Amino acid sequence: MKITPEPTDCLRCGACCFSQLPTYVRVTGDDWVRLAGAAERVAHFIGHRAYMRMSDGHCAALAVRVDDAGAAEYFCSVYAQRPQVCRDLARGSPQCQAEREQKSDRRPGTMR
Ligand code: SF4
Ligand code: SF4
Numbered sequence: 001m002k003i004t005p006e007p008t009d010c011l012r013c014g015a016c017c018f019s020q021l022p023t024y025v026r027v028t029g030d031d032w033v034r035l036a037g038a039a040e041r042v043a044h045f046i047g048h049r050a051y052m053r054m055s056d057g058h059c060a061a062l063a064v065r066v067d068d069a070g071a072a073e074y075f076c077s078v079y080a081q082r083p084q085v086c087r088d089l090a091r092g093s094p095q096c097q098a099e100r101e102q103k104s105d106r107r108p109g110t111m112r
Helices: 029-042 094-102
Strands: 043-046 049-052 062-066 072-076
Touching: 029 043, 029 049
Parallel strands: none
Antiparallel strands: 043 049, 062 072
């Protein structure tokens, strides 16, 4: 198993916000209400269900900034209003570790 070092914080990771699946982040009715004015911008319906929009291989609400040293920082632009599924993924949990292992080569726009 590939060992990925523990990030100092989620700002240096962002792995769980990456996917090529258009239905990766489910947005429930309660989530949509919590997103309020941001809902139409960051989420949309696919069939009868709502999901976060995906862009460049990650959730469209994820903002990525690369500093002068080339290190990326990842910000959830709707952090206080993020969907429940994002709230439920605890940093350091087995799911978090699996995300980091599976997506260790993530890069915006290039993730496979
Ligand atoms: S919860 Fe885990 S996988 Fe998600 S950004 Fe934080 S450290 Fe990375
Ligand atoms: S809503 Fe925020 S925490 Fe959830 S996947 Fe999108 S960017 Fe990541």
